[in-house]
Amino acid sequence: MHLALSQFCDVQFSRFSRFLKREKCLCFHCGESMRKDRALMATFQQQQHPVCCHGCLAVLHAIEKNHLVQDYLRSKVDSQQGKDGA
Numbered sequence: 791m792h793l794a795l796s797q798f799c800d801v802q803f804s805r806f807s808r809f810l811k812r813e814k815c816l817c818f819h820c821g822e823s824m825r826k827d828r829a830l831m832a833t834f835q836q837q838q839h840p841v842c843c844h845g846c847l848a849v850l851h852a853i854e855k856n857h858l859v860q861d862y863l864r865s866k867v868d869s870q871q872g873k874d875g876a
């Protein structure tokens with residue numbers, strides 16, 4: 791049952807991923823718009839996030855390494871709230 795479901799998901803995902811290749815996404819660090827197939831994946835807080843370049847990847851690594859995650863996330867939320875007005 792679990793196997794059948796995962797096979798079904800694989801088929802759906804491969805169809806979907808072809809569609810996604812032309813999709814855009816936003817860099818987790820700087821918010822730059824980029825093509826999804828060009829995105830680099832950064833591991834941050836045990837999760838994968840898309841980033842636009844090795845510079846942003848390095849920044850995220852440096853933040854984790856220097857234990858600045860809480861400060862970073864707080865400043866991110868502040869700036870997002872400023873932009874959206876939410």
Ligand SMILES: [Zn+2]
Pocket residue numbers: 817818819820821822841842843846
């Ligand atoms: Zn970036």
